[in-house]
Amino acid sequence: MSSLSYLAAATRAVAEEMRRDDRVWALGEDLGRGGVFGQYRGLVDEFGDARIADTPISEATIMGAAVGAALVGTRPIVEMRFADFALCAVDEMVNQAAKARFMFGGQARVPLVIRQPSGMWRSSAAQHSQSLEAWYTHIPGLVVAAPATPADNLGLLKAAVRCDDPVIYIEHKDLWALEGEVPDDGEDVLVPLGRARLARAGDDITVVTWSKMVGVAEQAAELAAAQGIAMEVIDLRTLWPWDQEAVFGSVVKTGRLLVTHEAVQVGGFGAEVAATVAEDLSDSLKAPVRRLGAPRTPISYAKPLEDQLRITPERIAAVAAEMLGD
Amino acid sequence: MSSLSYLAAATRAVAEEMRRDDRVWALGEDLGRGGVFGQYRGLVDEFGDARIADTPISEATIMGAAVGAALVGTRPIVEMRFADFALCAVDEMVNQAAKARFMFGGQARVPLVIRQPSGMWRSSAAQHSQSLEAWYTHIPGLVVAAPATPADNLGLLKAAVRCDDPVIYIEHKDLWALEGEVPDDGEDVLVPLGRARLARAGDDITVVTWSKMVGVAEQAAELAAAQGIAMEVIDLRTLWPWDQEAVFGSVVKTGRLLVTHEAVQVGGFGAEVAATVAEDLSDSLKAPVRRLGAPRTPISYAKPLEDQLRITPERIAAVAAEMLGD
Amino acid sequence: MPDRSHNIDPDRLLGLYKTMRRIRAFEEAAEAASLDGRVGGAVHLSIGQEAVAAGVCANLRPTDQITTTHRGHGHCIAKGTDPGAMMLELFGKEGGTCGGKGGSMHIADFDVGMLGANGVVAAGIPIAVGAAHGAKLLGEDRVVVCFFGDGAINRGPFLEGLNWAGIFALPILFVCEHNSYASTTRTEAVTAGPGATARAESLGIEAFEVDGNDVVAVDGLAGELTGRIRAGGGPFFVTARTYRLKGHTSVDPGAYRDEDEVSLQWAEDPMNRCEEELQRLGLAAAELETIGRQATEEMAAVAAAATAAPHPALIQAFTDVQDVGAPVWSALP
Amino acid sequence: MPDRSHNIDPDRLLGLYKTMRRIRAFEEAAEAASLDGRVGGAVHLSIGQEAVAAGVCANLRPTDQITTTHRGHGHCIAKGTDPGAMMLELFGKEGGTCGGKGGSMHIADFDVGMLGANGVVAAGIPIAVGAAHGAKLLGEDRVVVCFFGDGAINRGPFLEGLNWAGIFALPILFVCEHNSYASTTRTEAVTAGPGATARAESLGIEAFEVDGNDVVAVDGLAGELTGRIRAGGGPFFVTARTYRLKGHTSVDPGAYRDEDEVSLQWAEDPMNRCEEELQRLGLAAAELETIGRQATEEMAAVAAAATAAPHPALIQAFTDVQDVGAPVWSALP
Numbered sequence A, B: 001m002s003s004l005s006y007l008a009a010a011t012r013a014v015a016e017e018m019r020r021d022d023r024v025w026a027l028g029e030d031l032g033r034g035g036v037f038g039q040y041r042g043l044v045d046e047f048g049d050a051r052i053a054d055t056p057i058s059e060a061t062i063m064g065a066a067v068g069a070a071l072v073g074t075r076p077i078v079e080m081r082f083a084d085f086a087l088c089a090v091d092e093m094v095n096q097a098a099k100a101r102f103m104f105g106g107q108a109r110v111p112l113v114i115r116q117p118s119g120m121w122r123s124s125a126a127q128h129s130q131s132l133e134a135w136y137t138h139i140p141g142l143v144v145a146a147p148a149t150p151a152d153n154l155g156l157l158k159a160a161v162r163c164d165d166p167v168i169y170i171e172h173k174d175l176w177a178l179e180g181e182v183p184d185d186g187e188d189v190l191v192p193l194g195r196a197r198l199a200r201a202g203d204d205i206t207v208v209t210w211s212k213m214v215g216v217a218e219q220a221a222e223l224a225a226a227q228g229i230a231m232e233v234i235d236l237r238t239l240w241p242w243d244q245e246a247v248f249g250s251v252v253k254t255g256r257l258l259v260t261h262e263a264v265q266v267g268g269f270g271a272e273v274a275a276t277v278a279e280d281l282s283d284s285l286k287a288p289v290r291r292l293g294a295p296r297t298p299i300s301y302a303k304p305l306e307d308q309l310r311i312t313p314e315r316i317a318a319v320a321a322e323m324l325g326d
Numbered sequence C, D: 001m002p003d004r005s006h007n008i009d010p011d012r013l014l015g016l017y018k019t020m021r022r023i024r025a026f027e028e029a030a031e032a033a034s035l036d037g038r039v040g041g042a043v044h045l046s047i048g049q050e051a052v053a054a055g056v057c058a059n060l061r062p063t064d065q066i067t068t069t070h071r072g073h074g075h076c077i078a079k080g081t082d083p084g085a086m087m088l089e090l091f092g093k094e095g096g097t098c099g100g101k102g103g104s105m106h107i108a109d110f111d112v113g114m115l116g117a118n119g120v121v122a123a124g125i126p127i128a129v130g131a132a133h134g135a136k137l138l139g140e141d142r143v144v145v146c147f148f149g150d151g152a153i154n155r156g157p158f159l160e161g162l163n164w165a166g167i168f169a170l171p172i173l174f175v176c177e178h179n180s181y182a183s184t185t186r187t188e189a190v191t192a193g194p195g196a197t198a199r200a201e202s203l204g205i206e207a208f209e210v211d212g213n214d215v216v217a218v219d220g221l222a223g224e225l226t227g228r229i230r231a232g233g234g235p236f237f238v239t240a241r242t243y244r245l246k247g248h249t250s251v252d253p254g255a256y257r258d259e260d261e262v263s264l265q266w267a268e269d270p271m272n273r274c275e276e277e278l279q280r281l282g283l284a285a286a287e288l289e290t291i292g293r294q295a296t297e298e299m300a301a302v303a304a305a306a307t308a309a310p311h312p313a314l315i316q317a318f319t320d321v322q323d324v325g326a327p328v329w330s331a332l333p
């Protein structure tokens, strides 16, 4: 074990996978200088500019060319810079990458990792702050991952590179600097897609979340503990497929489910988790399911306004207390 | 009252609104020859080719130019031809149209109607059949409407044109030929955005749906009636904002909610409705909420495979019977 | 443009003619099946445009790759896809190129380097560019050909894809089939400036124009350019002027076009022009007729087989979606 | 290119100089506020590019409209936006152009025809085209100017937007500020072919190149082209060669650039060149200094006011989302 930042863990994942498999390459804007957040720093020196490819500002073609290159046997890592810019490449993601294997009757695979740095970060305002993971869960053919820790950004990214499906890979910009322990090497570094992580055990209420909100929920659990509430925090890690077994197991134990995410609540992935539990586990529920997501409003620039949209530990703890009949 | 098709009702709506307001215009591919489904037939003769504008195949700029033209005081009706092609214009819809008013602190409005013919229709396969309404409900700033009848395609479309917000307007291709009674004129023609319609009254179970599935649910209600189950069918008509009052009122009465839609179930708008009811109305529920949407798979071309994805009256009736403990 | 028409070997031209006839016969069979309801989805016929498909693909190896559009049957046949499997695909039947899951607009045949038609105008451009990029990365010696229409040059991916091919110096040949229409719209009316060739040149790509109804000319130019690509050159761009002799889809009567315009264009039918050339080279009319009849018979048989073929197993609606998180099928009530 | 530099009226040039100085002073104040943390979001400075903003906008009326990019402060000031409101916006404070909801990348000021900056590269192009389309539909006599960078010419909306402007013959002037970089990337390395001007020409748009550090030349060319647009001409296109003297954002040291390259470019600083021209026309150095000092003082005051200003009311996070289905605010715990 050694300590790495969430960002450096991703760099290591890319480097290791590129060493392991010649067909892996990365493409995006400014990658030769390390990428806009420095996630690719140093890689061009080791792998050269053909495999760490600087592209024009052409999101649609970054994505579309990656689809073509994947169809013929390479394994591209697509850097979208901000999740918001991936909106310039939706036809390529949704109509092409996600559907090619199926439409062509299984003749080809589209092994792609589509990195989409997401979330609120340093007053980036409405066009640089979105969390749109729910969209991709709705699209057949796509896998959706959203790591919360350095170890998972190492292990899930490696697993995503090895996966033969297109993977929407959502990194939270506010986590880049987060430090944490990561395994040194060996295959146990891999984190399987579709497996949740128990971030904190507790018997009173299950909080399901992912990405940056995992840390927030862990803080909420501390607050709740001070009020005598034992909160279980489940880090979903992968949204599609999501680990129903882990969530159901926990909810059967606690009888209470709160799903919380940074994304807008309306139409968010919390609705899927909450609806599924309400459908299948109603007999186990001691309180109605609850969701806590952002209001349906664009993200403001001014910090105090932006903060209005944040889910805080206090708010999570308050809802949990309510659910426990407080 | 007179009888009109769903398609002709929309043509009438556009014509009436263009007569009423000089600032209204329509743009899209092939509109001068009536549009790909004939929805614009005859309009160029009355309004000329500046207001029924033929565009190049440039979805991103059809949408983006409409945003610009809306910002300076016109009221564009954007024809996307197939909802699937709107995926070529997502930045323009989501990052620009939906956010401009907010980002600019309320200085401007973006009155747009974005017509997106959706759904499965005549073996159109994976890239011409999608139902992606859930996506747009997740985006602050957007209104989402999805009419099920000729009267609503007249009245909602007129209301959408008069609305100062960007409205995602989802017409179902399989409804074009549907005939129905529509009011002749006067303001009662307008259907307010955000108001559901009681398609059929019943006391045993509430079925919430929209677009083409309303007719399917009505057929299911007949089947259910034959089994002694009184199904209430609520046509949501507008997905954002959705008429919680109408849905809640019905569920309080029946104690059972089934949401059904043609779109993929995972991450579909049914999750939002089901989760909301599970959160807020659990005390009224006699059975757990249920959803019935498409499996998470792209849409096949071959008719028998395509049919595997369809929600039929039989399937709705079967789930309803299950929910009534049958 | 150099006159290449007089250098062609009669056997080569006969081969091109056979390909064209097979495409025409396929389209006619598909048209009939669409009009009588045996084929359900939209069918975009390439009748009148066969010389481009035949002339370009005659210069490709099985390992070379192409992408095409909604109007791609001709390219598939010319690249070597089995018309039987194609017809099964149009009919949505078992044994179709895509198992009946794709239909006319999504035919693909990776075994012969046919990387897929596309239902989204211009979407094949970045994909073809990526295939060429992949070839370069993998050090594989192939040429990629990207076919698209004159309507596609007004979508953003046209600029992005050509620019990309230029900066990465990719082994790709872009072929714009200029048939003057995009659905019901004259492309002239929605295209600013001199058009595709000039746009390609402004993106640093050496570009050529060719009479797309002259299969000899197309073959000659494609031969020259694929040769230069194999020698390390490329990308290149070709605008092939041709005409869509039928409507946009099989059910479109094309009433928005002048009758005179259409009959004038029938006079330029690449099939007739090829026949004239063959006769000039000494081929007997009877021989050509035989080729035509064989093609018609081949495609009639193919359509009959497709009509009789079974539908795909229902579980196919749920297969090949993805490895991780795949849907689970249970037969419906 | 005709030499326009010797015809300029000294008063006009002085006006341009004042605008440039005010832009420079604004950017310096914004840079300082960004570096010491008073401004939170990303700030893209236009230092070195002031002549383009000043020269173009000097030819616009209040009813004319512009769109700009992430690097748009200069265009806003030149178009008449109050720097006080702009600085409040950068600080995220009450009274900002957008009430603090937009920040540097989303400044807009519809009262002076400033239709918005944009955080998405090239996204302003279709919007500007639409504004010009709207003017034409409404019969309003205005010119729209669309500013964008040399990185934007590789995105699809560039082609689509220019093509659109051409076919609808719109009253729009496209201005590409060619500063040789897109973030850390030399645009040369990712741009195939001869560049923006040639691309515009291939789309049928009359296009010009101008030394973007020569405010007299920019003003002259913009005057000519806006005049031709007002007389019914257009669209037109201008590539203005200039340089981004600072990093991509306020916090970017720009280490990927050669020191020599940067110092060579400082020698071409449009501010100095304008001063030289003014002195040649007889203006005293002391007068120029006064103008510079006044600008610095104006912007220092503006930054001080912004520092002291209150934050927006919290409910603003929930206002102006939409009319139908608007979010409901309740103060958070």
Ligand SMILES: Cc1ncc(C[n+]2csc(CCOP(=O)(O)OP(=O)(O)O)c2C)c(N)n1
Binding pocket: B029, B057, B059, B081, B085, B088, C070, C071, C119, C120, C121, C148, C149, C150, C151, C152, C153, C179, C181, C182, C183, C187, C244
């Ligand atoms: C992005 C997109 N927009 C619109 C369409 C609808 N559409 C299908 S074919 C076509 C015309 C294409 O014209 P062209 O590229 O010239 O090809 P042709 O049909 O002439 O072969 C259109 C508009 C589409 N499939 N994709």
Ligand SMILES: Cc1ncc(C[n+]2csc(CCOP(=O)(O)OP(=O)(O)O)c2C)c(N)n1
Binding pocket: A029, A057, A059, A081, A085, A088, D070, D071, D119, D120, D121, D122, D148, D149, D150, D151, D152, D153, D179, D181, D182, D183, D187, D244
């Ligand atoms: C669609 C999109 N892709 C990427 C970015 C990130 N980005 C912001 S500015 C920029 C460089 C833009 O270069 P250019 O257009 O030359 O403008 P300049 O910064 O030089 O003024 C990039 C890549 C973005 N904002 N939008």
Ligand SMILES: [Mg+2]
Binding pocket: C149, C150, C151, C177, C178, C179, C180, C181, C182, C183, C187
């Ligand atoms: Mg065409």
Ligand SMILES: [Mg+2]
Binding pocket: D149, D150, D151, D177, D178, D179, D180, D181, D182, D183, D187
């Ligand atoms: Mg630049």
